[in-house]
């Protein structure tokens with residue numbers, strides 16, 4: 045469903061991403077790994093429309109999306125999280141999820157002002173959907189808290205829930221396990237697998253936690269200093285000499 | 296550290312001298328057709344020097360002075376208390392608000408005509424500030440040209456009444472919609488800009504509208520303005536001594552009471568009150584609707600909002616347009632109240648005052664805005680003799696606010712939607 049072909053991104057003199065290609069099929073979890081500064085987040089930023097790539101193509105469900113504005117790409121069903129959590133921290137948890145359903149609830153102003161039955165019905169639906177996902181990520185009890193007051197792990201889960209209420213086809217997670225304790229990481233592991241299995245969402249995952257990556261990925265792409273280094277199944281990557289060298293060299 | 300302070304303070308003092316001496320220290324005097332430059336008298340020069348010394352001392356001991364200001368007892372001690380339980384607070388608040396509105400309904404029958412007139416002005420400012428609050432407080436867009444939309448509303452009514460003979464009630468929605476249209480059209484190109492740039496461009500637009508009104512003399516009468524703007528009518532009843540329009544009756548004759556100029560003033564006040572309450576309620580409702588949440592989301596984290604499919608332009612434009620709509624509303628009422636308008640009434644200072652109300656009131660808070668509107672309009676009236684120093688006091692008040700209570704008199708309490716558990 046997603047195909048990235050020879051993607052390049054140059055910042056002045058720095059070629060942060062150099063001819064990276066990858067593809068994601070339906071019902072698949074694909075990981076991007078690589079040392080710090082390899083250009084993983086930059087690939088995400090190009091895919092989600094935050095940067096206009098300086099070269100290459102990005103095809104989502106057969107249509108070229110590179111250079112499209114971010115909000116349009118998100119509306120197509122490619123939604124991302126951020127390496128550093130970005131919540132609407134002064135809003136409550138449930139309101140964070142309502143903002144994300146803006147499009148589903150986007151009735152005209154008049155029907156909202158008059159609270160027409162149709163408007164109420166839609167509002168109730170989006171509240172229900174929010175409640176469902178809060179329950180799913182274990183935050184239902186905190187629904188009316190200010191999002192900024194949540195613990196870090198809870199904020200991470202809320203960010204994923206916020207993506208899920210938009211009903212995406214492809215979810216892009218940028219280091220979702222960063223800062224989580226082992227128990228939380230295990231929950232995250234199960235959550236991501238369930239997103240794929242139960243909700244039919246494909247996932248692109250950037251992650252440094254190797255056990256998580258190896259455990260849940262269907263395929264892995266390795267990039268190093270902006271260049272593609274290897275790609276394949278977790279088993280192939282584990283035995284790839286270049287990858288071992290790059291990671292050992294870094295350590 | 297001290298040496299650094301000294302250099303900085305000296306620099307500031309010299310700048311003060313360089314700026315103020317030529318401006319205050321010299322006078323242009325007209326003698327016949329010639330203009331001569333004369334030095335100011337000794338006392339003025341002493342004052343200028345004194346000012347420089349004060350600036351020097353302030354900058355030198357800035358830390359200590361600001362620290363002292365901060366440690367002064369808090370002007371509103373209860374603000375640091377534990378907040379009440381959420382739903383109890385909301386209940387009390389709505390009771391208090393209802394009480395205030397009921398009081399405001401009966402109040403004008405017991406006070407002087409001047410007081411009612413002033414109160415009408417306060418209500419107009421409340422409408423303006425509530426509208427600007429949407430743009431600045433909720434959507435986080437610094438608009439310094441808000442007065443332009445106020446002018447559009449006022450001039451729409453004035454022109455339509457002059458050329459087409461339209462009534463107040465018809466002009467009210469037309470003026471507001473036209474102002475909203477202006478907001479939409481002006482907003483489209485400028486909302487790509489951020490922060491300071493947006494402020495500067497909106498400032499420019501505000502001035503352009505005023506200058507246009509000033510110079511398009513064939514249409515707007517230029518600086519002479521437009522007079523004879525009709526008063527509102529009540530179901531076809533006029534409030535003047537004699538009926539002006541064919542087919543209308545007069546209020547005092549219909550009810551068989553003696554004519555009094557006060558009827559009209561009170562009627563206008565009541566209209567303004569109803570419109571202000573309407574504005575407050577509509578905006579309150581918006582805050583709980585998807586648009587309202589989108590404004591806040593974009594203000595809090597634009598990148599996250601966009602990543603969720605919110606279009607920056609559409610969301611900002613909606614705030615800008617809705618804000619302009621209410622300014623148009625207020626403009627129509629203003630034109631009717633004055634009976635005469637000219638570009639004088641729509642100078643930048645007005646934008647600044649409305650913005651000051653929003654900032655003083657606490658961005659995003661409605662009760663705060665109402666209190667601040669009352670304070671900003673009424674205090675200068677009470678202290679007429681200080682009117683020359685009005686802007687000075689204003690500026691000082693703003694600086695003190697920023698030190699003491701940067702969140703405003705009544706910081707924003709978010710109106711939020713709760714998730715209720717269905718058991």
Ligand SMILES: Nc1ncnc2c1ncn2[C@@H]1O[C@H](COP(=O)(O)OP(=O)(O)OP(=O)(O)O)[C@@H](O)[C@H]1O
Nearest residue numbers: 055058060078079080081082083084085086087127
């Ligand atoms: N907006 C930008 N302007 C200039 N350089 C940038 C920009 N964004 C990223 N870079 C550079 O691109 C390179 C790749 O950064 P990127 O954030 O994509 O790495 P990463 O693989 O996500 O690393 P990490 O694992 O630390 O998150 C870095 O050298 C970074 O400094």
Ligand SMILES: [Mg+2]
Nearest residue numbers: 084085086127
């Ligand atoms: Mg990164």
